Amino acid sequence: MPTPKLDFDSVFTDARPFVWRVLGRLGVARADIADVCQEVFLIVHRRLDDYDGRPVRAWCYGICVRVAADYRKRAHRRHERIGTALPESPVAADQDRTLELSRARARLEQVLAELEQVKREVFVLYELEELTMSEVAEIVGCPLQTAYSRLHAARRVVRAAFGAGRELGEAP
Amino acid sequence: MTIDREPPRLRTLKGELPDELLLALQDTDDDNATPAELAALVAQVNGALRQTSGEVKRPRSSSRAPLLRRRVAGVALTFALGAAAGVVGSSAVFFAISSKSERPLPSSVPPKKSPSARLSTAASALPEVNTAPEPALDDRAAPARPAARESVQVPARNQGAEPSPESSSRAAVGSRDEFALLARAQAALAPNPGLALALASDHERKFPNGALVQERELVAIGALLRLGRRAEASARAARFHRQFPTSVHGRRIDVLIGSEPSGVRK
Numbered sequence: 001m002p003t004p005k006l007d008f009d010s011v012f013t014d015a016r017p018f019v020w021r022v023l024g025r026l027g028v029a030r031a032d033i034a035d036v037c038q039e040v041f042l043i044v045h046r047r048l049d050d051y052d053g054r055p056v057r058a059w060c061y062g063i064c065v066r067v068a069a070d071y072r073k074r075a076h077r078r079h080e081r082i083g084t085a086l087p088e089s090p091v092a093a094d095q096d097r098t099l100e101l102s103r104a105r106a107r108l109e110q111v112l113a114e115l116e117q118v119k120r121e122v123f124v125l126y127e128l129e130e131l132t133m134s135e136v137a138e139i140v141g142c143p144l145q146t147a148y149s150r151l152h153a154a155r156r157v158v159r160a161a162f163g164a165g166r167e168l169g170e171a172p
Numbered sequence: 173m174t175i176d177r178e179p180p181r182l183r184t185l186k187g188e189l190p191d192e193l194l195l196a197l198q199d200t201d202d203d204n205a206t207p208a209e210l211a212a213l214v215a216q217v218n219g220a221l222r223q224t225s226g227e228v229k230r231p232r233s234s235s236r237a238p239l240l241r242r243r244v245a246g247v248a249l250t251f252a253l254g255a256a257a258g259v260v261g262s263s264a265v266f267f268a269i270s271s272k273s274e275r276p277l278p279s280s281v282p283p284k285k286s287p288s289a290r291l292s293t294a295a296s297a298l299p300e301v302n303t304a305p306e307p308a309l310d311d312r313a314a315p316a317r318p319a320a321r322e323s324v325q326v327p328a329r330n331q332g333a334e335p336s337p338e339s340s341s342r343a344a345v346g347s348r349d350e351f352a353l354l355a356r357a358q359a360a361l362a363p364n365p366g367l368a369l370a371l372a373s374d375h376e377r378k379f380p381n382g383a384l385v386q387e388r389e390l391v392a393i394g395a396l397l398r399l400g401r402r403a404e405a406s407a408r409a410a411r412f413h414r415q416f417p418t419s420v421h422g423r424r425i426d427v428l429i430g431s432e433p434s435g436v437r438k
Contacts (some may be wrong), residue, residue, distance in 0.1 A: 012214075012217065015206075016210060016213060016214070017204065017205065017210065019208070020204070020209070021203045021204050024203050025407070027205055033205075034209065034211075034212060034213050034216060035216075035362055035363075035398075037213050037215070037217070038216050038217050038220055038362065038363060039363060040215075040220075041217045041274065042220060042221070042224065042363060045221060045224075060404065072364075073398055074399055079266040100192075100195065101195055101196075103192070103201075104192045104193070104195040104196035104199075105196050105200075105202065107196065108193070108196035110199070123212050126178075126181070127183065127197060128182055128197070128200060128203075129183050132178065133178050151179075155182065158182075158193065159189070159190075159193070159245065161188060162189070162190045162192055162193040
């Protein structure tokens with residue numbers, strides 16, 4: 001079966017919102033996302049001719065996963081956990097929700113940052129990007145069962161972290 | 173593709189999860205790029221692709237001479253602007269790190285007698301022919317250039333003197349190679365800081381007394397920061413200040429070193 005030819009501009013247009021989003025979720029610092037996005041799309045551009053006909057979205061996700069893993073390896077020293085400097089003082093009622101959300105997101109980011117990258121990948125792709133587990137396994141390049149064990153392991157860590165956080169008395 | 177019986181996603185498990193976790197999983201709008209961020213990304217990627225295709229796909233021929241001049245002039249312009257004001261266009265990846273900083277550079281730093289002035293002069297004096305630069309800016313971290321082509325160098329101390337015609341032409345060749353090498357390093361800074369660093373080391377080895385030593389240090393420090401090698405970047409910056417205490421690039425380096433963490437922080 002002949003592989004359909006990909007047009008860079010259409011891939012770029014369709015993929016850039018989720019490429020941006022998933023890179024952040026995979027641990028790329030906000031300030032670096034644009035540059036890492038560029039890296040992803042330069043790879044897309046270079047590999048257009050090697051495109052093997054799989055769903056374009058999964059193909060792009062696969063590139064993101066690898067580039068983000070490289071990023072985290074080379075940037076681990078400057079990787080900063082968002083939310084450690086959040087204000088602790090009481091705030092007005094209409095800010096409660098925003099602050100609560102910021103804290104929740106910061107905590108999740110912190111938990112994800114401490115996860116092994118392969119577990120984070122599966123968790124992010126399944127729980128946040130809402131791909132199917134088959135897609136996830138294909139994107140990260142592991143057997144389906146392995147993807148499931150990574151998911152369950154990641155879930156255990158995430159749930160425990162949120163439970164443990166409460167025990168520390170930081171939040172009511 | 174088979175769809176297995178997948179577990180329900182955590183975000184759907186109301187009542188079984190801490191509220192805080194549910195909130196974090198459900199309210200994820202912040203993960204998306206703003207329209208402005210996406211627009212900037214389009215410009216950035218298109219710029220990078222133009223640069224890449226210009227360097228990789230064009231055949232080697234004398235028709236590339238204008239391209240080289242543009243690139244070299246771009247380097248000169250970037251350095252000049254960096255020295256003077258720190259305001260550069262989107263194609264100037266050189267200062268991409270510092271552009272993330274909220275802190276502007278004061279524009280009062282005088283650019284006169286800076287290396288950029290020499291750069292501009294040398295760039296306009298480039299020969300018309302036989303100026304094909306390096307064929308590719310690719311992923312290899314190895315600097316690829318025959319050593320023989322590096323045989324002519326321009327000691328920095330000669331820059332201010334009035335050169336003889338012969339030494340002038342030799343100097344032009346040396347400058348051209350040095351320019352081309354550093355232009356590659358600069359171009360690699362954002363897409364591939366590892367390569368930029370390798371090319372900067374290459375420059376250090378081949379042009380220990382070159383005209384662009386300070387600019388090379390600027391590239392190297394920027395690359396180290398992008399690679400997360402902050403301690404090395406700081407050490408190199410300190411060495412730069414010792415070596416070139418009055419350099420117009422000193423403040424730029426301070427900004428790079430000082431602002432990088434705030435650029436990373438959300």
